[in-house]
Amino acid sequence: xxxxxxxxxxxxxxxxxxxxxxxxxxxxxxxxxxxxxxxxxxxxxxxxxxxxxxxxxxxxxxxxxxxxxxxxxxxxxxxxxxxxxxxxxxxxxxxxxxxxxxxxxxxxxxxxxxxxxxxxxxxxxxxxxxxxxxxxxxxxxxxxxxxxxxxxxxxxxxxxxxxxxxxxxxxxxxxxxxxxxxxxxxxxxxxxxxxxxxxxxxxxxxxxxxxxxxxxxxxxxxxxxxxxxxxxxxxxxxxxxxxxxxxxxxxxxxxxxxxxxxxxxxxxxx
Amino acid sequence: xxxxxxxxxxxxxxxxxxxxxxxxxxxxxxxxxxxxxxxxxxxxxxxxxxxxxxxxxxxxxxxxxx
Numbered sequence: 001x002x003x004x005x006x007x008x009x010x011x012x013x014x015x016x017x018x019x020x021x022x023x024x025x026x027x028x029x030x031x032x033x034x035x036x037x038x039x040x041x042x043x044x045x046x047x048x049x050x051x052x053x054x055x056x057x058x059x060x061x062x063x064x065x066x067x068x069x070x071x072x073x074x075x076x077x078x079x080x081x082x083x084x085x086x087x088x089x090x091x092x093x094x095x096x097x098x099x100x101x102x103x104x105x106x107x108x109x110x111x112x113x114x115x116x117x118x119x120x121x122x123x124x125x126x127x128x129x130x131x132x133x134x135x136x137x138x139x140x141x142x143x144x145x146x147x148x149x150x151x152x153x154x155x156x157x158x159x160x161x162x163x164x165x166x167x168x169x170x171x172x173x174x175x176x177x178x179x180x181x182x183x184x185x186x187x188x189x190x191x192x193x194x195x196x197x198x199x200x201x202x203x204x205x206x207x208x209x210x211x212x213x214x215x216x217x218x219x220x221x222x223x224x225x226x227x228x229x230x231x232x233x234x235x236x237x238x239x240x241x242x243x244x245x246x247x248x249x250x251x252x253x254x255x256x257x258x259x260x261x262x263x264x265x266x267x268x269x270x
Numbered sequence: 271x272x273x274x275x276x277x278x279x280x281x282x283x284x285x286x287x288x289x290x291x292x293x294x295x296x297x298x299x300x301x302x303x304x305x306x307x308x309x310x311x312x313x314x315x316x317x318x319x320x321x322x323x324x325x326x327x328x329x330x331x332x333x334x335x336x
Contacts, residue, residue, distance in 0.1 A: 028336030038334070053335025054303070056276040056328060061297040067332040080335045088308075095310040096303035096330050167336070217336035 012241065014213065016190055017105060017137040017159060019076060021048045024207070025237045026078065026192065027230070028217025029070060037226050039069050044230035045220065049076045051107060053083075054097055078139065080107040087126035094131050106131060107161070107194075109141040116166040121148045125155055132156035141194050144178035146185060153186065160186070161194035161215060164206065168218045170198025173205055183210045200229075200236035207240025208248070271323040285323065290316035292327070302331045 014021040027047040032038035079097035081090040094106045108127050112120025119142055131138050132155055140152050144162040165171035193206040194215040203214050223229035272281050289311055304311045305328040311319050
């Protein structure tokens, strides 16, 4: 194993909600061109946490090839409450997800606006309060609002997942200032940028801000080559994390030569 | 009785059935969870929870999600 690999996997385990992971990338299972590509992309990403959902399925005797593939990957599943618009809907969906998927992890998503799929902060906090009391590990999909972050912490959340930009937009981190503020205010929380990441550079930026992980779906699934893009994101997350841990230099207003000035040859001495 | 199952109207000869009986009739075996009139029904209570005229049953299964 190379030095770089050792830094990434040996000394930088990610403890999330009481479990240990090598990868800091979480990936969605939707929108892929085929189940085969989905499986290959998830494997290429190195992700050990995969988001899934629940929907009505017609006919009880048709089997579920999708779920069989996910189970075969041996990953931690993170069910979501996508499509819910009230706390009660999210709570009911979470209960159903816990029974089906056999996990108390839940990505709580309560949408308040159909235009930008922005979370409803009031319903989200209410859902989080109830679900934490019901024994769930609540990973809330939230905006980058600092006060809302505090309310979710007060509700018992130890992981927050603020958006980078609206779901599926691929616009990256549209408000790094707010994301930085949350990181600074909550140094001990697990923070994950969820939604809006479109390119590997966005993932690097999120990790360089000191975020503990990223969650994405569309950026890989809608790429021209999802498997190759999954590889790219895997490296981007590692690069961003290592960059954060290494500590970036201070920015300067003025240029400063990197080559020594002592011993400069004659052409600068005229 | 006429009830809604996953948004579709279904007609049954009996006036009421347990959730278990209904799931067996519809051939649901595993990998799903049930809500009756938007309330989650724990799988250990399928035998004792009764479905009657006008009820709304949702049977949800794993799908792709982001």
